[in-house]
Amino acid sequence: MTERHAISLRTTLAPWLRLLAQRRGRLSIGTLLMALTLVSAIGLLALSGWFITASALAGTALAAGAAISLNIYVPGGGIRLFALTRTVSRYVERLYNHDTVLRLLADLRARLFGVLAGLDEHRLSRRRASDWLHRLTADIDALDSLYLRLLAPPAVAVVAVITLSAFVSFWLPVAGLAIAVLLGVAIGWLTWGQSCLGMAASRRRMEDLEHFRGRLIEQWQGLAELEAYASLASHRQRLDDIEARLEADQRRLGRLSALGNAVSGVAVGTTLIVVLWLAAQAYTSGQLSGPVMVMMSLAVLAFNEALAPLAIAFTHLGSTCVAAMRLNELEAAVASTVTPSQTLTSDALPARLDNVTLRYPGALVPALSSVSLTVAAGERVALCGASGAGKSSVASLLAGQLRPTQGKVMLDDKPVQELVPKTLPQRVAVLTQRIDLFDDSLAANLRLADPVADETRLWHALAMVELSGWAAGLPNGLATRVGEGGRQLSGGQSRRLALARLMLRDPGLVILDEPFAGLDATTAARVASHLDGWLDGRTVVYLVHDLGEQVDPPGIDRRLMLREGRLAPLPAPLR
Ligand SMILES: Nc1ncnc2c1ncn2[C@@H]1O[C@H](COP(=O)(O)OP(=O)(O)OP(=O)(O)O)[C@@H](O)[C@H]1O
Structure with a gap:
């Protein structure tokens, strides 16, 4: 030695x-x-x-x-x-x-x-x-x-x-x-x-x-x-x-x-x-x-x-x-990370990416390049893009789960890395493509969002996603176990259960990745109308491949297009 x-x-x-x-x-x-x-x-x-x-x-x-x-x-x-x-x-x-x-x-x-x-x-x-x-x-x-x-x-x-x-x-x-x-x-x-x-x-x-x-x-x-x-x-x-x-x-x-x-x-x-x-x-x-x-x-x-x-x-x-x-x-x-001290207000949260570049470790090309976008408080923006365009990366940045390689991510006009960690999950809600359900009862899975929620609130949340009728028909009702990773449920039911869980919270920024994926048009339209009311007074970012294909998420104010990690001009509408 x-x-x-x-x-x-x-x-x-x-x-x-x-x-x-x-x-x-x-x-x-x-x-x-x-x-x-x-x-x-x-x-x-x-x-x-x-x-x-x-x-x-x-x-x-x-x-x-x-x-x-x-x-x-x-x-x-x-x-x-x-x-x-x-x-x-x-x-x-x-x-x-x-x-x-x-x-x-x-x-x-x-x-x-x-x-x-x-x-x-x-x-x-x-x-x-x-x-x-x-x-x-x-x-x-x-x-x-x-x-x-x-x-x-x-x-x-x-x-x-x-x-x-x-x-x-x-x-x-x-x-x-x-x-x-x-x-x-x-x-x-x-x-x-x-x-x-x-x-x-x-x-x-x-x-x-x-x-x-x-x-x-x-x-x-x-x-x-x-x-x-x-x-x-x-x-x-x-x-x-x-x-x-x-x-x-x-x-x-x-x-x-x-x-x-x-x-x-x-x-x-x-x-x-x-x-x-x-x-x-x-x-x-x-x-x-x-x-x-x-x-x-x-x-x-x-x-x-x-x-x-x-x-x-x-x-x-x-x-x-x-x-x-x-x-x-x-x-x-x-x-190496900054000691966070800032908190978020209880209103709708404005969100901003300032010239953000994101490169995953070992990746040859950045997932996002010089992206600047602003979502005003209470606005609903649809971020469109093909698979791999970088939509989920934007969501992870806004939710504070990723740090940008360059540029700034601001929530409520405060840099995300300066926010006290527990404030982010309280005020920012994300529905991703990957649904995590635990091998426990329906009620326990819902109460992850709010451990003290009473049964009335749980039934209301299920009604918002059109699952209350189905749950009421189960022999064990809210005590029904969903199986490992939610195996006892269909893909669409799992997604709706995750959406119901999200609705038990009171976030100021809501990010929904393809919220109606896997739902038939009728169910999607019903869920969309309930969701519309719940989203009022909150800032919303929808992540979608494209609009106008099936049921669009409700109340979109503005549409942005991501292409290969950059914001791109919107394509001209089809005549
Ligand atoms: N953990 C990771 N490590 C390395 N590269 C990644 C990672 N996650 C995503 N990427 C890359 O970053 C780019 C953007 O991915 P992202 O998941 O943000 O796209 P997306 O638009 O959300 O795609 P999809 O619609 O398929 O979910 C892709 O090229 C992807 O390969």
Whole structure:
């Protein structure tokens, strides 16, 4: 890992470390509990070694007739104490740290929800639902390892090396130095070295996992189409390719983790031999007693416990980095938007596009080019154009769901991006081509627009779209379930239900995309006459391919024509 990589790693993880720092009290207690567990494990082994050796030597001396005494109570008590603190602190540490991690997860998810809520429709629609799911699950999971796997264990290991080295130096400084150097190098390798080795594969794996999940969901959703066009095999082949890459990286990371574990074992083993050799020399020169010599060596052996979690955690550091990078990108996208503060009046809203150009990300040509149009308060404008002319793009701009690449979008003479987010859905209503109905009752689907609407209002809204007779004839009336995505309803019924839902609100600007699509002429004419009354006193933009084909939307004051993303002169009327 170069210096540049190290800097980018720091900047990538910095926002998340700051988030962790908000819980620094809990994290410090958790780390202390980890350290206590480790110290108890080292103490237990070291003291046991000392005690067994001292007892053996005392026994031998007694057998040889020497008069010696050994206090067995203090070391025996110490061993019991370490055994007890090791068990209790491990249990409490697991409980406490898992609780901390769950709290961190809640912090991370809440922060991500906040970020997602701040994204406009445009940014949200650039990714598949599965990608957002991946952000909320796998990415957050990868980040939660930041404390438990990447911060606390190396911190505890470093403190433990310093403490052990100081402890051993008390009797034999050169052995203390050997411990500091050898185990310090091992910690360096297991953190820095392992992360360098695993960085590429763990990053790639994280990216491939997201692709794999997205494509897999896409395959299940589109299974019927893939089978109908005999494309299932090629689609599956692409999935297999990603899976093969995932498996190869998994194997690579497994091998690297095994290498890390081997390095950790070799490091502890080598340190043990060196300390034993130095201690044996000190013993033969009378500098050190036998029990202390054994105690030093066993203390080093117990250090295995401190190094064991490092190899796997740091081999997978790339996953955490990718997750953090993705979430940082999202945060940056939200941070770049203006803090909104303006609200809309309760009257009909004037709307304006000032020299607006809109280019979708990655598109070769703009969807809208230098479009300027004004809709006065209370006016009804029909925006006509062929499929792909840019009508829906205009609607999304007016509804604040898209931001223009250039130019200004004004509602009520205020820039749309400066409007408080909740004011837009309250005052601007859009009926798009895509109808979203939920697998719930008719009443629940209607009450999305107004949760406190009573049944009288619901029946009135249904009557406005000529659905009240049909609904009254259903055995369960308003409690009838519409099925997933409104499957129990016809296309025309779904559209009218969506229109009824829209009429439960009180918007100042109404945008209706082909409001009568899928309706027969008689029903369309009846709905048009109800709609006409409801639209009075509101600004209206109709999006239509053309006028005069079937039933026109009611009360059109002016007609505009869009052609290939530009406002065009109206064609001369047919004679
Ligand atoms: N999310 C998107 N990403 C990229 N390009 C898009 C996106 N949405 C629309 N476009 C492109 O922008 C242009 C205008 O599309 P738009 O949906 O605004 O047209 P429209 O007039 O509403 O069409 P229709 O009547 O078929 O709904 C089209 O060329 C379309 O391909």
